[in-house]
Amino acid sequence: MRERIDFSDVTFRYQEDAPPVLKDVDFFIDKGEWVAIIGHNGSGKSTIAKLMNGLLFAESGDVSVDGSVIHTDNVWEIRKKVGMVFQNPDNQFVGTTVRDDIAFGMENHGVPREVMLEKVAEVLRDVQMESYEEHEPHRLSGGQKQRVAIAGVLAVAPDYMVLDEATAMLDPKGRQDILETVREVQEHSDLTLITITHDLREIVAADRVIVMNEGEVWFEGTPREVFAHKDALSTIGLDVPFVAKLTQEMKKHGISFDREPLNHEEMVEELW
Numbered sequence: 001m002r003e004r005i006d007f008s009d010v011t012f013r014y015q016e017d018a019p020p021v022l023k024d025v026d027f028f029i030d031k032g033e034w035v036a037i038i039g040h041n042g043s044g045k046s047t048i049a050k051l052m053n054g055l056l057f058a059e060s061g062d063v064s065v066d067g068s069v070i071h072t073d074n075v076w077e078i079r080k081k082v083g084m085v086f087q088n089p090d091n092q093f094v095g096t097t098v099r100d101d102i103a104f105g106m107e108n109h110g111v112p113r114e115v116m117l118e119k120v121a122e123v124l125r126d127v128q129m130e131s132y133e134e135h136e137p138h139r140l141s142g143g144q145k146q147r148v149a150i151a152g153v154l155a156v157a158p159d160y161m162v163l164d165e166a167t168a169m170l171d172p173k174g175r176q177d178i179l180e181t182v183r184e185v186q187e188h189s190d191l192t193l194i195t196i197t198h199d200l201r202e203i204v205a206a207d208r209v210i211v212m213n214e215g216e217v218w219f220e221g222t223p224r225e226v227f228a229h230k231d232a233l234s235t236i237g238l239d240v241p242f243v244a245k246l247t248q249e250m251k252k253h254g255i256s257f258d259r260e261p262l263n264h265e266e267m268v269e270e271l272w
């Protein structure tokens, strides 16, 4: 059995008489990968996220995690494997302190108290929030809130972590910092990262990208391959970041940068 999330010809609609919002969506995400899912507003990204951990179920086709098709009987098992971080962390906080909040998820999974406290400290270190155990989650800054939400998910030790527009409420620096943090966590663990975004800058450092358009997979490839379709991206509502646009314009006019092509880290640096 392959350890992966598998969408096999998934169709989904919210209302019986409405057209499907996902049409024959077919892709997989292997364990250990960082896959970015990008698409314009309404292209079906959040619906995909919700299908990944049993908040919604496929109308036809299958969504499976490590070989088990997600259905009503195994959602709790699936949710332990697939953690979710959403756009607005305030809707996810349940504890009055950061420590209680992170512990809550573990309590639900029956973790003993001493193990729990150790784990809280560990995951707060992972997200660079170690001195915030006693703080009230609601009073933190936007970026700090998302770090706590991420720590809460990490505490349950999922195999897959889905960040659904989790950086959308942050400023560019905050967004970049969060992505760097989750990348670092991923590099030191077996965690599989699925980041959902409508911002092309957020796909650059991913291993692989799935581009959605109107409920269908429009393209799948490396960030470099996605950027090679620059012209087409703007036709499906994705704004090409300034630097990429500029490079393209310069090329058109026969002007090239007097240097080697950028590697991933340099591209990230340039784009933000």
Ligand code: ADP
Pocket (backbone or CB within 6 Å): 014, 015, 021, 039, 040, 041, 042, 043, 044, 045, 046, 047, 048
């Ligand atoms: P994205 O995350 O890419 O913005 P969504 O998955 O949220 O896209 O939405 C895909 C489509 O499904 C959109 O047309 C949206 O209006 C519709 N949709 C999303 N949620 C619901 C819902 N709860 N009821 C009905 N339609 C919905």
